[in-house]
Amino acid sequence: MELLENEKKLFELVNELSITYFHKPFMHEVYFNNRLRTTGGRYIPSKKVIELNPKYIVEMEKEEMIGIIKHELCHYHLHIEGKGYKHGDRDFRQLLKETGSPRFCQPLPSAKKAYKHVYECTACKLLYKRVKRVNTQRYRCGRCGGKLIKKQQPV
Template sequence: MDEKQLQDYVKQVSLQYFKRPFVHQAYFNRRLKTTGGRYRLADHNLEFNPKMGDLPEFLGIVKHELVHYHLHLNHQGYRHGDSDFKELLTRVKGSRYAPDIGLRQCRPKVLTYCCEQGHLIKRQRRINTNRYVCGRCGQPLQLITVKK
């Protein structure tokens, strides 16, 4: 699905399920990783995750973002916790959550440092070994392994 097809699809879903036109822009945002879509309050545009565009749950994601869109433009409760949002989302049978496509399951890297006494220190962030020393014995640290 390309940008033009996405725009037409969102317009069609808006008319079919909400009986209101979608007059702003809908486009794919490749920076979205774990969310299905996003409604932008500043310009009323909709952004969608391109990896979820081919999933069967994509219609529910579009409905979810259109619920935000139409409620915000009608000055009603458009946030997830608002009763207006929950009511309209269940009425149009939109999805509450985006499906998990496996992008959340990345393991953090582990850096292992060792001092001269043999004390091991495991970290997720790199530290400056010229500035920091072992907290147990005060000896200088040395980077040993980086595991992903």
């Protein structure tokens, strides 16, 4: 998908999706927030602002970004109407179904962390893949309580 360079084009896209799926115009601000890391977007109720992660436009397909915008519009419209707009609310889950919006966004390909450490339980042979080191003197296997040993990773 071509990069939406300015806020005006982004607002037009959000407003078009709002009218198409919710039959109501989007009347507030929407912009890109480069500081978002683990989420595709967020709705800030106190400011009535939608912030979107620009990395999703660059790294993912157009459908993923549209899904994120629809999800945030669910928060927005329910909040404006005074209904339950939070993830756990029945109104929110119902509107997600009605509009075909995703509950969660896919993780970014660039954000996937490769594990650096592999530990094996000496008793049940369960493997633990971790990004950070584990103190094997302090921690045991969660399944059987056996001792953990560090395994050499193939290069």
